[in-house]
Each structure stands twice: as C-alpha cells, then as structure tokens.
Amino acid sequence: MEHPYVPRDLQLPGYVPVSLSQSTILTVYGLSSLLVVSLVWFLSGRSRSISKLDRLLMCWWAFTGLTHIILEGYFAFSPEFYKDKTGFYLAEVWKEYSKGDSRYAGRDSAIVAVEGMTSVLEGPPCLLAVYAIAKGKGYSYILQFAISLGQLYGTFVYFITAYLEGDNFSASPFYYYAYYVLANSFWLLIPSLIAIRCWKKISSAVQSQSQKKNKIR
Amino acid sequence: MEHPYVPRDLQLPGYVPVSLSQSTILTVYGLSSLLVVSLVWFLSGRSRSISKLDRLLMCWWAFTGLTHIILEGYFAFSPEFYKDKTGFYLAEVWKEYSKGDSRYAGRDSAIVAVEGMTSVLEGPPCLLAVYAIAKGKGYSYILQFAISLGQLYGTFVYFITAYLEGDNFSASPFYYYAYYVLANSFWLLIPSLIAIRCWKKISSAVQSQSQKKNKIR
Numbered sequence: 001m002e003h004p005y006v007p008r009d010l011q012l013p014g015y016v017p018v019s020l021s022q023s024t025i026l027t028v029y030g031l032s033s034l035l036v037v038s039l040v041w042f043l044s045g046r047s048r049s050i051s052k053l054d055r056l057l058m059c060w061w062a063f064t065g066l067t068h069i070i071l072e073g074y075f076a077f078s079p080e081f082y083k084d085k086t087g088f089y090l091a092e093v094w095k096e097y098s099k100g101d102s103r104y105a106g107r108d109s110a111i112v113a114v115e116g117m118t119s120v121l122e123g124p125p126c127l128l129a130v131y132a133i134a135k136g137k138g139y140s141y142i143l144q145f146a147i148s149l150g151q152l153y154g155t156f157v158y159f160i161t162a163y164l165e166g167d168n169f170s171a172s173p174f175y176y177y178a179y180y181v182l183a184n185s186f187w188l189l190i191p192s193l194i195a196i197r198c199w200k201k202i203s204s205a206v207q208s209q210s211q212k213k214n215k216i217r
Numbered sequence: 218m219e220h221p222y223v224p225r226d227l228q229l230p231g232y233v234p235v236s237l238s239q240s241t242i243l244t245v246y247g248l249s250s251l252l253v254v255s256l257v258w259f260l261s262g263r264s265r266s267i268s269k270l271d272r273l274l275m276c277w278w279a280f281t282g283l284t285h286i287i288l289e290g291y292f293a294f295s296p297e298f299y300k301d302k303t304g305f306y307l308a309e310v311w312k313e314y315s316k317g318d319s320r321y322a323g324r325d326s327a328i329v330a331v332e333g334m335t336s337v338l339e340g341p342p343c344l345l346a347v348y349a350i351a352k353g354k355g356y357s358y359i360l361q362f363a364i365s366l367g368q369l370y371g372t373f374v375y376f377i378t379a380y381l382e383g384d385n386f387s388a389s390p391f392y393y394y395a396y397y398v399l400a401n402s403f404w405l406l407i408p409s410l411i412a413i414r415c416w417k418k419i420s421s422a423v424q425s426q427s428q429k430k431n432k433i434r
Contacts, residue, residue: 110327113377117370138424142362142416149363153334153370160330199359202419207355209422 003082005102006171012105014083018095025096028089029071036062044134057144058130060190064151065126073119079107099171100179101162110161114154122150141205145198148191155187220299222319223388229322231300235312242313245306246288253279261351274361275347277407281368282343290336296324316388317396318379327378331371339367358422362415365408372404 003015018025037059044055074090075081082098082105084091098105125147132140162169162180170176220232235242254276261272291307292298299315299322301308315322342364349357379386379397387393 109378109381110330112381113327113374116377117373136427138427139416139420141423142419145359146366149366150370153367156334157330157374160333161326164326164329199356202359202423203356205422205426206358206419209425210353210355
C-alpha cells in the first residue's frame with residue numbers, strides 16, 4: 001500500500017492507511033482535552049486558596065502530562081504503529097500527524113529519543129506538578145521550571161534536526177503549518193512563559209532568604 | 218584517503234588523517250583545563266566570603282563553559298573539520314574523538330543539534346554562573362540548575378540516539394569506553410549532583426518564604 005508521506009521514497013513496508021477522518025481524530029483529542037481541563041478547573045475551584053493563575057497552570061499540566069504519557073508514550077514504544085489495521089485511535093493519531101512530519105512514521109532516532117524522554121521523564125512529573133500546585137509545595141516552581149525546560153529542549157531538538165536534514169517531511173504546506181509549526185509552537189510558547197515566571201519567583205525567594213541570613217549575621 | 222572510523226562504509230570524501238598524536242591532543246586539553254581551573258580557584262580564593270564548594274563549582278562552570286564554547290562551538294559550526302589539512306588543534310580534537318563516535322565526522326543531525334545548543338545556549342550561561350556564584354546573585358541556583366538540566370538532556374539524547382541506531386560507531390572497545398562512555402559520563406554525574414543540590418536549595422528557600430508570608434497573614 002502506498003503511503004501519503006514525504007519524502008516519497010520513505011520505505012514503510014506493511015503500511016495501512018489512516019481510517020479515521022482528520023476531523024474525527026482532532027475532535028476526539030480536542031474533546032478529551034476539554035474534559036480534562038474542565039475537570040481540573042472545576043475541582044481546583046473548590047479550594048479557595050488556589051489562585052486563578054495556579055488553577056490555569058494545573059489545567060495545563062494535566063493536559064500536557066496526559067498528552068505526553070498517552071499520545072507520545074504510545075508513539076515512543078510502538079515502532080510499528082503505521083501497520084495497525086484495527087483503526088486504534090492512538091495509531092491513527094500518529095498516522096495522521098506523520099503527514100506533517102514523516103520522521104514519525106520513519107522512526108527517526110532523534111524523534112524517538114525526544115518522544116521517549118518526554119513521555120517517561122516529563123509526563124509523570126507533569127501530573128506531580130498538578131498536585132504540587134494544589135498543595136502549595138515548596139518544590140512546585142522548580143518542578144514546573146524543570147519540566148518546561150525539558151519541553152523547550154525537546155522542541156528545539158525537534159525543529160533543529162528537521163532543519164539540518166532539509167526540512168522536507170511534510171505532505172503539503174497545510175500539514176507543514178498546521179501540524180509541524182502550529183501544534184508544536186504551543187510547546188515553545190507556554191513552557192517559555194512558565195519558565196520565566198518560575199525563574200523570577202525562585203530568584204526572589206533565594207534573594208530574600210540570603211538577605212535574611214545576612215541580617216542574622 | 219581511507220578513514221579509521223566505524224561503520225566502515227561511512228562516506229567522508231576529502232578526509233585528511235589526524236596528524237597530532239593522541240597524547241598531544243589529550244595533554245593540550247588537560248593542561249588548558251588545569252590552567253583555567255587553577256586560575257579560577259586562585260582568584261576566587263581571594264574573596265573570603267566564597268565557600269570552598271562554591272569555588273569548586275566556579276572551577277567546574279569555567280571549565281565546562283569553555284569546553285562548550287570553544288571545543289563544541291567549533292564542531293557545531295565546522296561541518297568540514299575532517300578535511301582540515303593544517304593540523305589545527307580543534308579539528309584534530311574532533312578527528313580523534315570521532316574514533317569513539319563516528320557520528321561526529323558523519324555529521325549526524327541529532328549530534329549537531331545537541332552540540333549547537335550546548336555551545337550557544339549553555340556555554341555563555343556557564344560563564345555567567347561563575348560570575349553569579351562569585352557575586353552571590355539570587356539567580357545563581359536557578360541558573361546552575363537550568364544549565365545542568367540542559368547538559369543532562371543533551372547527554373541523554375546523545376546516548377539514546379546512539380542506542381536506537383545500533384550503537385556501532387566506535388573504532389574499537391578502547392575508544393568506546395574511553396571516549397564515548399567515560400568522557401561523557403562526567404556530564405551525567407556532575408550535572409546530576411549540581412541539579413539535586415540546587416533543587417534542595419531552591420525548594421527550601423521557596424518553602425521558607427511562603428511560610429513567612431503565611432505568618433504575616
């Protein structure tokens with residue numbers, strides 16, 4: 001069966017075409033995400049001590065954590081997803097996404113390394129961040145900072161390796177901009193904002209603690 | 218000219234063999250590093266307020282920062298180093314190191330991406346860390362934490378991509394263990410120790426600040 005990916009000479013023996021429509025795939029992801037976000041927003045609202053910004057952050061960490069664990073975790077450990085015949089949703093997601101970046105179907109090692117690290121090393125800590133924010137833990141900022149930096153590093157590796165290899169992995173400009181550029185840009189923008197906020201909070205906490213120590217002396 | 222690297226079918230047209238001896242290459246790197254470390258240790262010792270551990274950390278950041286900027290910076294932006302005929306030291310370093318990992322000579326895109334990010338995004342901040350520790354800046358811990366995490370992420374990508382591609386890039390077991398495993402293991406061990414220390418320092422500073430705020434309320 002011929003595949004729809006670029007470069008055209010990519011070898012994918014046993015490829016089975018995507019069976020769900022694009023709108024079905026996107027709607028399921030969108031609605032599941034909306035469900036998770038609504039649930040976290042609603043539950044976190046029952047505690048008066050959590051600020052609206054922190055509740056928003058909890059929604060983000062729940063959403064991105066489950067995306068890392070479920071979607072990216074499936075990809076990282078399913079080298080033969082493109083042969084799936086059952087219409088299994090997670091395989092369909094990556095068959096569809098590969099139209100924006102065929103390195104997923106082609107099992108590029110940089111992609112697999114980054115996705116594996118994202119799902120295993122960053123996914124569970126995202127869920128821990130939801131808990132840490134809710135409980136006001138002292139490690140909440142440094143944890144959010146660490147995950148955000150990991151997300152940024154991974155996204156950088158993702159874009160830079162594509163650039164170095166000629167940036168020719170999209171089936172069309174639509175898929176290039178919608179899947180490759182737009183979808184990933186959220187994981188540049190949001191982690192940057194969170195990292196900057198955590199950096200400021202942490203610097204000022206450390207600063208004020210060291211000033212306190214100096215006064216005691 | 219035939220190259221000494223593995224896999225044997227790696228194409229390197231225009232390859233010029235390494236002209237300096239292994240001991241010369243290692244001695245120059247070793248002595249330069251010793252000079253930098255001694256200088257930082259001596260100069261930082263003139264301030265009584267800097268602890269011995271902080272002085273040791275300043276030595277590390279100066280050493281690793283200059284390694285990132287000079288050695289890795291040269292590699293990242295010199296795609297044709299293996300054709301160098303002049304015996305230029307930095308080209309010789311990478312011709313020699315490629316015996317431990319031929320992906321350097323072969324210009325593997327994951328390697329180039331990681332080394333480029335390391336030299337540009339982590340190198341200068343390492344030198345900033347030397348300054349931040351010396352001056353007791355409030356951002357000192359979060360800066361050291363951020364760089365250490367970047368170094369760890371890069372080293373993980375480095376090892377995982379090699380593993381995924383069959384781990385067959387060394388000219389012999391000696392080069393495999395001495396260059397690929399041993400040399401890189403320092404950038405797993407030391408950043409891990411620093412990251413753990415910074416995590417603890419930051420968590421406790423944030424914790425004590427939030428307790429102070431609660432008391433004021």
